[in-house]
Amino acid sequence: MPNTNWLWFRVFANLGLKKNGGKFSQERLDADIQHLETFYRGDGWSNDGPEGMHQMDYYSSSFAIHFLQLLYSKLAGEEDPERAAEFRKRAQMAALDLAHYYDEEGRAIPFGRSVGYRFAMVSFWGALAYADVELPAPLTWGMVKGIVMRHLRWWQTQHDMWSPSGTLTIGYSYPNMYMAENYNSPGSPYWACLAFICLAVPETHPFWTSKEENHWDVIPKVKELKHPGHIMSNLGGHCMLLSSGQACSYPMKGTHAKYGAFAYSSAYGYSVPPGLFTLEQYALASQLGLSDDGGEYWKTRRLSESSLTSRGDGDNKTPVLVSLWSPFPDVHIKTYLVPPTASHPNWHLRAHHIRAEGREVATADGSFAISNQRAADGRYLDAYDPAACEGTRPRLIGNYDLATPEAWASGEEGAFAVSKGAVGIRALEGAGGGRTATLVNADPNSNLMESRTTIPTLQGTVAKGASVWYVSGIYAKPSGDGVKREEYLSGWEAVPEIPAWLKKEMEQQ
Structure with a gap:
């Protein structure tokens, strides 16, 4: 047995x-x-x-x-x-x-x-x-x-x-x-x-x-669960858990996605890889991927050392998950996961301190995956149309024309997709992080809930020997009872600031 x-x-x-x-x-x-x-x-x-x-x-x-x-x-x-x-x-x-x-x-x-x-x-x-x-x-x-x-x-x-x-x-x-x-x-x-x-x-x-x-x-909207290593939240229209430290004990298909992702949502589900070649097949929803071969193969968090702690002062303390993981023997990452707040209910934060001691790595930090189908005809989403409250920004190009300039935006501008609600991601570390934003057209059947999805993603490169900080703000506002389509992006411009405690830790490391 x-x-x-x-x-x-x-x-x-x-x-x-x-x-x-x-x-x-x-x-x-x-x-x-x-x-x-x-x-x-x-x-x-x-x-x-x-x-x-x-x-x-x-x-x-x-x-x-x-x-x-x-x-x-x-x-x-x-x-x-x-x-x-x-x-x-x-x-x-x-x-x-x-x-x-x-x-x-x-x-x-x-x-x-x-x-x-x-x-x-x-x-x-x-x-x-x-x-x-x-x-x-x-x-x-x-x-x-x-x-x-x-x-x-x-x-x-x-x-x-x-x-x-x-x-x-x-x-x-x-x-x-x-x-x-x-x-x-x-x-x-x-x-x-x-x-x-x-x-x-x-x-x-x-x-x-x-x-x-x-x-x-009657129960709290945000609660830390010590034993599973989760921070639970019910803000912004869905239940979500932030997770660190869990891993299946034996080889399992998609184990890194089933246990090692940063966030799991009742509205958007998680994504598993239908193949192992390029970001479209890895489908890195709520995951940070790293590649040392130009983007053909990607490694994500699977095994990690984790701690559930709190940060801040006095009544402003917030639960935080901290994990240490190494996708390569000479690349080490410290990740902080911060839950939504009442003032920014549609945002959670993740910060990565990446030390690429022995090799250069490309990085891809993904938001939640969302349905990549237009309401009218089921085809892929087009550029965002404010009148229809649907589409992506920047424009979703597909898997073959990624060099097209209109498919990319700066990391600070970020990327979002709107269909059954809205999801998006923005770089909060400033232009010094050097990341850019795009939409990853995930391969079919990668997500549990939607057969065709797109994943707003921040991409960057960490040079060999470099130590960098990435801070990503992840946006999510699902569709639901009482949520109008024109409200899907209502919180997108209300970008949260990097907490003071995190700024201090970034300065010290």
Whole structure:
């Protein structure tokens, strides 16, 4: 058995045999749970694996560990009451963190592997009700019901996820084999049915009798999560997490994109590489790529040392993620991730201190990916048209004419794309950074949510032996209920300043 959450499956195989008079191994059942306990890290969070790795995704909650701990507490609670009570307690603690992964429109933040299980992302909440857990304040059963029902309703708007025969496909919002893992099969998407654990909850339970409520009325808009190494935010029209330090413990397709990107959004999803040649195939959404061969092959953050800290003075302190990573043995990067603020809700910041000790490197810093289709005819976006509130700036040229001057702008001007909302990126370090802005026409099927996307990107070059600072402001304002098209770029000109604490650190290094 893999040394992961899979060990829970053997626990339940033995438990099922035991409950039904079959041959089972109590010794194996107990040993597996004892080993799974070594995955626990504190405050309700378990790692999907042993000491020495850092992987806390939906397997830590809805897909497996919390979900199965809650089922165990319900099904084996009478014979193992102490452990059942502990599992319920952990779920109570985790619930206040996990509520941050779901936005008001019902979307969850795609992060990590197996997101093709789709609405299984909310199974944790139904399991809370099934296991008779008392909710921690300020959460109510109306809020839990709202998370589940809004999520299921949102998935029913994703019409392309079905095959012509009416079955779920491998993919996310549409069929997509590029995002698949090597353990996926045609039946894998039906792990989504974990969400239906709520149907085992009696109709008299407050999960069913309560009116749906919005949990965002009572939980913080920005919160740091110590154990997964995330900063969560719900500002600017979407839920977003900033992440550092996580990595899958074994080779996995697109692992750097599933765990190593800087930001993950409930509105825009992440992008995986459909090929390994030039930026169009690497599709570096919310990633910094570096190339030492003129732009054919790119390396991004995968393994990193990370710390969750705070910066600023007094009441102006803000949570910050700091990571150290080396895409090449002689190129070292320190990255700071700073969440949105109430004054600039559509912007988050990332700063990179790059030391290219042994080689010259090209750099490409990407914003979120956004749909690259015109509303009228589905063709690629054209130059931005203020009347239609759609298009890109600078102009999106495509994959073949990148030398065209109109495809580029200065880093300070930045680049943006407007279709289903707006995304963009600007260089805040000033003209001294020497970066330019363009649109990367990502290859089809690289993004989870949209089959054709474009990625506003800042590009630059760091000379061998040089040490430079790049500070990127990333803009995002998704479409949604109550958001008018003419408002998509309403915050684009309100560029945030580099925080004083960051300026000071830039001067000292």
